[in-house]
Amino acid sequence: MHIGLIGLGKMGFNMRARLRDAGIDVTGYDRNPEVTDVPTPAELVRALPTPRIIWVMVPAGDVTDAVVNELSGLLESGDMIIDGGNSRFTEDQKHGASLAEKGIRFVDCGVSGGVWGLANGYGLMAGGEAADVDAAMPIFDALRPEGTRSESFVHVGDLGAGHYAKMVHNGIEYGLMQSYAEGYELLMAKDIIKDVPGTFAAWQKGTVVRSWLLDLMVKALEEDPGLAKIAGFVDDSGEGRWTVEEAISNSVPAPAITAALFARFASRQDDSPAMKMVSALRNQFGGHATKAAKPASS
Numbered sequence: 001m002h003i004g005l006i007g008l009g010k011m012g013f014n015m016r017a018r019l020r021d022a023g024i025d026v027t028g029y030d031r032n033p034e035v036t037d038v039p040t041p042a043e044l045v046r047a048l049p050t051p052r053i054i055w056v057m058v059p060a061g062d063v064t065d066a067v068v069n070e071l072s073g074l075l076e077s078g079d080m081i082i083d084g085g086n087s088r089f090t091e092d093q094k095h096g097a098s099l100a101e102k103g104i105r106f107v108d109c110g111v112s113g114g115v116w117g118l119a120n121g122y123g124l125m126a127g128g129e130a131a132d133v134d135a136a137m138p139i140f141d142a143l144r145p146e147g148t149r150s151e152s153f154v155h156v157g158d159l160g161a162g163h164y165a166k167m168v169h170n171g172i173e174y175g176l177m178q179s180y181a182e183g184y185e186l187l188m189a190k191d192i193i194k195d196v197p198g199t200f201a202a203w204q205k206g207t208v209v210r211s212w213l214l215d216l217m218v219k220a221l222e223e224d225p226g227l228a229k230i231a232g233f234v235d236d237s238g239e240g241r242w243t244v245e246e247a248i249s250n251s252v253p254a255p256a257i258t259a260a261l262f263a264r265f266a267s268r269q270d271d272s273p274a275m276k277m278v279s280a281l282r283n284q285f286g287g288h289a290t291k292a293a294k295p296a297s298s
């Protein structure tokens with residue numbers, strides 16, 4: 001199997017490597033000449049056998065729009081585009097309708113795994129026609145962790161369903177990180193607690209709150225005890241907001257996710273230990289940039 005991949009950033013670069021390791025030929029394009037395999041998207045299209053499959057791994061919004069629109073003028077009927085970025089589900093439906101007029105197939109795929117996906121594999125949530133998802137299954141199987149497919153891959157439903165599931169996944173992620181971070185701040189505030197990092201480390205095996213996020217929290221504290229190098233400023237990339245908007249639209253109570261989103265807004269006004277931890281966790285699992293702490297005043 002030979003596919004194209006557009007976008008060789010933090011995740012796309014690793015995905016290309018994992019696919020190649022699994023025996024899938026990948027021709028990648030990126031604007032960065034140091035990592036791209038071909039100089040232009042047109043060259044990428046010419047390098048692929050038909051029917052072509054191109055995985056798009058670029059930032060959601062205008063960048064994804066531009067890439068999909070450019071590919072729509074280069075691809076032929078029967079070719080397929082898979083959007084593996086964090087697009088909003090309504091954009092998938094728009095792209096799918098536009099591409100269908102030219103006979104170009106479209107699948108949306110939510111991807112979780114961050115910068116650790118190369119070694120660990122990715123959790124995948126696909127939306128689209130069953131035949132199109134089945135045609136791309138060798139790609140999904142190469143990207144996901146080894147083992148039972150249903151534990152790391154799901155065909156969620158119609159077009160847009162994959163990114164809708166990933167949106168909710170990220171909303172849950174907001175709430176989980178906020179809970180760990182608030183627990184961290186409370187432990188830090190109590191004078192009888194003498195070993196905060198050790199407390200979290202002791203929760204890694206056997207407790208009901210053990211998780212990969214907890215493991216990453218312990219790792220963050222090992223690398224920067226007290227989180228002195230990180231400011232308590234936490235950005236949001238959109239999925240949390242969309243989750244809250246969908247909760248409102250569907251009259252579904254989502255107080256934990258909503259509070260976690262609002263806590264990120266608060267982090268941009270006041271530094272806090274809890275938001276330092278959320279920032280550290282985002283860096284650990286996704287390679288998201290942190291903001292340097294202000295120098296201590298003399």
